[in-house]
Amino acid sequence: MAAFPPARGRIAAIVRVVSSLSFRIVILFAGFLMLSGMLVILLSGLHSQRSLQGQIRHAVATERAEVLSAAGGQDLGHMLPVVRNLVRNEPAFFYLLQDASGAVLAGNMLHLRPVSGSRWLSWAHRLPFGLNDIPVYGEGVVLADGGYFFVGIDASPLSRLRRDIGAIVIWSLCGFCVLGIGGGLILSAVILRRIETISVTARRIMSGDISQRIPYQGTDDEFDHLAHSLNAMLEQNERLIASLRQVSNDIAHDMRRPLSHLRQRLETASLAEHTPAGFRAAIDDAVIDLDLALEIFSSLLRLSRIEGGIATDTMMPVALDTVTAQVAELYRPAAEDRHQALLVASPVSGTVAGDPVLLMQMLSNLVENALNHTPDGSRITISGVADGERVTLVVADDGAGIPTGSRERVFDRFVRLDSSRSVPGSGLGLSLVRAIVRLHGGSITLSDNRPGLRCTIVLPHIALFNPVRDAGPAREQPGNMM
Secondary structure: OOOHHHHHHHHHHHHHHHOOHHHHHHHHHHHHHHHHHHHHHHHHHHHHHHHHHHHHHHHHHHHHHHHHHHHOOOOHHHHHHHHHHHHHHOOOEEEEEEOOOOOEEEEOOOOOOOOOEEEEEEEEEEEOOEEEEEEEEEEEEEOOOOOEEEEEEEOHHHHHHHHHHHHHHHHHHHHHHHHHHHHHHHHHHHHHHHHHHHHHHHHHHHOOOOOOOOOOOOOOOHHHHHHHHHHHHHHHHHHHHHHHHHHHHHHHHHOHHHHHHHHHHHHHHHHOOOOHHHHHHHHHHHHHHHHHHHHHHHHHHHHHHHHOOOOOOOOEEEEHHHHHHHHHHHHHHHHHHOOOEEEEOOOOOOEEEEOHHHHHHHHHHHHHHHHHOOOOOOEEEEEEEEOOOEEEEEEEEOOOOOOHHHOOHHHOOOOOOHHHOOOOOOOOHHHHHHHHHHHOOOEEEEEEOOOOEEEEEEEEOOOOOOHHHHOOOOOOOOOOEO
16 A cells, blocks of 8 residues: 555656646647658658559560560460460469460460450469469450460569558557657656746745745756746846835834934924924924935835836936036035035046936935035045946045945945934935946946045946846946945
8 A cells, every 4th residue: 555655646747747738749749740751651652562563564564575576476376385485484474375265275374354454363373382362463465366365473572562561651650659659758757847846946936935046957948048037037026025125124224213303303392382483493393304204215215216227217328428517517506605626627528328317316426425524625526537348437525535444334225434423314325326326237436535535436338238238236346346
C-alpha cells in the first residue's frame, strides 16, 4: 500500500502533461509530420512501383517482338521451333504455344484462353520445394492459323514491392506514433517544469516574499527572455511597494510633529484669554503648522511618484540655459534682499530630454538650499558645460559647506544637519533633487568648493538618452557619490 501514493502521483503527473497545451501542440505537429511522411513514402512507393511495372512491360514487349521476328511468320509452323528453343534456353520468361483447339504444342505453361494483348494472371509454378502461385504479366498473340502464342515474365518483384511499401507504411506509422507521443511527453514535461518554476515564484511572491525572482536557465531562449521581462516588472513593483511603505512610514512619523504643534497651539488658545487678537494669533500659528504639514505631505507624494518613475508623462527636449535663466530670475530678488549674489557664470548650452517642470524644481531646490544655508554676503554661482556625451550643471556657493561624512546622508528623507535646525524646511529638498536626477538618467555629487559646497549634476546628452532604459534607479558614476 505504501507504493500507491507515488504511483498515483506519477499518474497525476502524466495526466497533467497529457492535458497540457504543449503536449497537444507537439502531438498536432507529430500528426502533420506523420501525414507528410506517409505521403512521401506512398508517393515514393508508387513511383517505384510504376517504374518497375514499366520495366516489366518493356521486357515482355521486347521479348514478344524478338520471338515474332525470329519466327519469320505468325503461324504454328514458324513459331513451334523457335518457342521450343526458347523454353530450353530462356528460363527467365514463360512461353506458351497452343493450336486452335487449345492443345499445348510448346512452352512451360498450361492452357490459356486466347486473348490478344497484355494480361495479368496468377500461375502455379513448380519450385524445388513444391508449387507456388506467382504473378505473371504477359502479352498474347492470336496467330493467323488460329493458334495462340503467349510470352510472360515473373512479376513477383512487383508484388514484393507492394508488400514492402505496405509494411513500411505500417511500421513508419507506428514509429511516428511512438516518437510523437514520447517526444510530446518529454517536451511537455520540460516546458511544464519551466512554467512550474515561474508559478512557484509567483506563489511565493503572492505569499509576501516580494524579493523572489524567476531563475534563469542560461540558455537565452524565450523562457529566459520572459523571465528577464517578468523580473524587471517585479523589481519595478518592489520599488513601488517599498516607496509606498516608506511614504506611509514617513507620513506616520513626520506628520506627527506639525500636527502635535497644531494641537498644542489649539489647546493653548482654548485656555488663553478670549480676545480677538489672541484668536487671530492662534489661527495664524495654526495655519503655519497646517502649511508645514501640507508641504511635507505634498513633497512625500511627489517624491514617491518620482522615485517610482511615474512623475512625468512625456519627455521633451529641454534647453538648460532657459531653465537656469528662469531660476536665476526667480530667486535673484530673494538673494538681493539677503545681500547675497546669485550669478549665472556661463550659459549652459546643452539640451537634455526630460520634464521641464521637474528640471526647474531640481535647480530651484539647489539654489534655494544655497540661499538658505549661506550667510549674508555669500555668492551662489550657476554654471555648466556641454559636450558630445553629457551635460554638466554646477551649483556652487562659498558658505560653510557640508562635512565630508554627511554629504551622502543629506540626500535621505528628513535629514537635517545640526547647523540647519534653525532654517525652515522639511528635509526633503535634496531627496527630491536626487530623485529627479535619477529619473532623467543622471548622477549627482557633492564636493568641497573651498570654501563652500559644490553640487555637480551630470545628465546624458539628448541624443544618448533613452527614457525606457534609464527610467530605473540611477547608475552613479565613480567619485564622491551621495
